[in-house]
Amino acid sequence: MSSITEPGSVGIVETKYFTFAEPPNELQLESGKKLGPITLAYEMYGEMNEDKSNCILILHALSGDAHVAGKHHPDDRKPGWWDSMVGPGKAFDTTKYCVICSNVIGGCKGSTGPSSIDPATGKPYGLRFPIVTIADMVNAQKHLIDHLGIKQLFCVVGGSMGGMQALQWAVSYPDMVKLAIPIATTARLSAQAIAFNAVGRHAIMADPNFAGGDYYGKQIPSAGLRIARMIGHITYLSDKSMHRKFGRGLQDKTAPSYDFGTEFQVESYLNYQGDEFVKRFDANSYLYITKAMDYFDLSQPSGDLKKELSRVKAAFLVISFSSDWLFPPYMSKEIVTALRRNNVDVTYTEIQSDYGHDAFLLETDTLTNLIVNFLEYADQRDNGF
Amino acid sequence: MPTSEITASKAAEIEKYTKIFDERPEFRYIVDMIKPGSRVLDLGCGEGDLLKILQLQKRARVQGIELSDQAIQACVAKGLFVYHGDLDEGLADFNDQSVDYVILTSTIQVLHRPDFLILEAARVGRECIISIPNFAYWKNRFQLMFLGQMPKTKTLPYEWYDTPNIHLTTIRDFIRFCGERGLEILEKVYLVTEHKPCKRVKCCPNLLADYAIFRLRRQTG
Numbered sequence: 001m002s003s004i005t006e007p008g009s010v011g012i013v014e015t016k017y018f019t020f021a022e023p024p025n026e027l028q029l030e031s032g033k034k035l036g037p038i039t040l041a042y043e044m045y046g047e048m049n050e051d052k053s054n055c056i057l058i059l060h061a062l063s064g065d066a067h068v069a070g071k072h073h074p075d076d077r078k079p080g081w082w083d084s085m086v087g088p089g090k091a092f093d094t095t096k097y098c099v100i101c102s103n104v105i106g107g108c109k110g111s112t113g114p115s116s117i118d119p120a121t122g123k124p125y126g127l128r129f130p131i132v133t134i135a136d137m138v139n140a141q142k143h144l145i146d147h148l149g150i151k152q153l154f155c156v157v158g159g160s161m162g163g164m165q166a167l168q169w170a171v172s173y174p175d176m177v178k179l180a181i182p183i184a185t186t187a188r189l190s191a192q193a194i195a196f197n198a199v200g201r202h203a204i205m206a207d208p209n210f211a212g213g214d215y216y217g218k219q220i221p222s223a224g225l226r227i228a229r230m231i232g233h234i235t236y237l238s239d240k241s242m243h244r245k246f247g248r249g250l251q252d253k254t255a256p257s258y259d260f261g262t263e264f265q266v267e268s269y270l271n272y273q274g275d276e277f278v279k280r281f282d283a284n285s286y287l288y289i290t291k292a293m294d295y296f297d298l299s300q301p302s303g304d305l306k307k308e309l310s311r312v313k314a315a316f317l318v319i320s321f322s323s324d325w326l327f328p329p330y331m332s333k334e335i336v337t338a339l340r341r342n343n344v345d346v347t348y349t350e351i352q353s354d355y356g357h358d359a360f361l362l363e364t365d366t367l368t369n370l371i372v373n374f375l376e377y378a379d380q381r382d383n384g385f
Numbered sequence: 386m387p388t389s390e391i392t393a394s395k396a397a398e399i400e401k402y403t404k405i406f407d408e409r410p411e412f413r414y415i416v417d418m419i420k421p422g423s424r425v426l427d428l429g430c431g432e433g434d435l436l437k438i439l440q441l442q443k444r445a446r447v448q449g450i451e452l453s454d455q456a457i458q459a460c461v462a463k464g465l466f467v468y469h470g471d472l473d474e475g476l477a478d479f480n481d482q483s484v485d486y487v488i489l490t491s492t493i494q495v496l497h498r499p500d501f502l503i504l505e506a507a508r509v510g511r512e513c514i515i516s517i518p519n520f521a522y523w524k525n526r527f528q529l530m531f532l533g534q535m536p537k538t539k540t541l542p543y544e545w546y547d548t549p550n551i552h553l554t555t556i557r558d559f560i561r562f563c564g565e566r567g568l569e570i571l572e573k574v575y576l577v578t579e580h581k582p583c584k585r586v587k588c589c590p591n592l593l594a595d596y597a598i599f600r601l602r603r604q605t606g
Binding site: 315317329336337340341345346347348349350351352366368369373374377380 | 448454457458460461462464466467468469470474478479480563
């Protein structure tokens with residue numbers, strides 16, 4: 001059965017590419033370096049209205065990509081990463097809104113990143129790729145949005161690192177964002193989260209195949225990337241969800257075998273996640289993107305988050321999840337407090353969920369309910385309702 | 386915007402929400418206290434019915450704080466701005482006198498530190514509107530005095546073991562509290578809400594009213 005006939009699906013979609021920042025007009029990065037040319041991979045579903053005021057930009061998390069919904073081929077095993085939320089009649093209703101999702105710079109899903117060819121050498125950048133930040137990612141997306149002729153985004157939305165980009169959009173381009181929905185995110189990465197990222201990077205860089213990042217065309221540092229992903233997955237779940245999902249269940253056996261094989265179900269799960277990730281993700285991109293998250297701190301340069309958010313004009317829906325210990329609710333509250341002190345209209349809710357950080361991909365019904373209504377009322381608010 | 390400009394759809398919506406007055410007759414008196422175009426913060430706003438009425442009827446710029454995520458979803462469905470928060474933690478996020486009215490309807494009796502929150506409300510709001518079930522209502526007194534049991538009435542419907550009301554007060558106690566804490570009472574409305582239609586009580590309110598609404602502010606000077 002073709003996915004095009006599935007109700008609520010955007011159907012068969014394709015990734016598009018936009019290239020800009022050709023030398024000498026390279027993109028100025030926060031680090032002081034320049035990057036160009038830059039290609040951004042993006043997908044776009046639904047029709048833009050006449051004044052292009054119905055566009056929603058979805059921002060993806062660490063390992064996400066532009067393929068947010070639908071399928072590329074009818075026989076694809078899985079649809080896009082947020083298919084449950086994007087499509088006709090869904091939270092981001094493609095019969096009403098034009099939904100855009102772009103891959104980040106530094107990524108490995110069609111956008112310029114460390115696996116791209118460095119025009120200066122004719123070889124993949126590897127670690128010669130400049131460090132990029134969340135603000136750089138957003139600045140690159142701004143070029144895409146300008147290219148599409150959109151003056152103001154109706155909504156920017158994302159979970160986790162996608163939420164960071166949503167916040168950054170509202171700060172960097174206040175006049176271009178009408179509504180912002182940062183989910184399960186933070187205004188500054190915590191020491192704990194930096195620590196987990198650092199361990200993941202160490203695992204990759206300690207892999208003998210890493211070869212200083214110049215492993216393209218050779219054996220890839222799969223063991224290191226695999227470990228990094230396993231650590232990541234632990235942080236995305238909660239104690240309770242792990243217990244419920246796996247408990248102390250043994251994998252394909254009824255009695256322990258007293259060896260170092262895969263004994264418990266949770267081990268098998270992590271192995272599987274690690275193996276799958278290695279097939280689809282570039283280790284250098286993992287280094288660069290986690291680094292971008294580490295540097296994210298919206299309270300800089302003044303150190304005062306309220307002050308740094310003072311230019312924001314968007315109305316906000318901030319969402320956290322009770323069992324998310326990677327980006328705990330207090331981090332969302334910090335954002336809400338700073339926004340509120342700036343008299344920004346903001347709704348904040350902490351959703352009771354056992355899914356941990358992953359809840360932003362799983363609590364579909366609750367999120368849909370909140371988001372549909374939040375988007376719906378935006379126009380009424382304009383009319384002073 | 387004069388009343389005549391209110392659109393038909395808005396009028397229909399107002400009517401839909403004012404039906405809540407049947408269930409919560411005290412809301413009508415609270416709505417009457419609020420000046421049009423004010424900034425209003427409702428602490429423990431529940432599903433946001435009162436805020437919605439104020440937004441529609443008084444063009445108030447409203448926001449609410451609520452603990453239940455289910456109730457917050459209901460508020461978002463009404464297009465309101467609300468945030469998840471625990472009132473027992475106070476209002477540290479809010480600047481002094483930053484809203485026109487802070488509203489606490491039937492809320493202070495469920496708090497761990499009602500005295501703390503009332504003072505916080507008076508700090509943040511230029512005025513506060515606080516409503517309470519009156520524990521000194523004659524039916525409560527009767528049940529304690531003659532039946533020797535914890536009172537159970539329409540305004541206080543719980544059993545002793547499952548009641549959320551841990552700090553019940555009386556009209557007399559509340560007025561005394563305001564005097565002691567430098568709160569000036571600007572308006573009092575005493576009601577019997579258990580009968581329909583809800584009636585105002587003029588005589589012996591502490592005995593004859595089951596519900597009271599106070600509009601107050603911090604004493605100046």
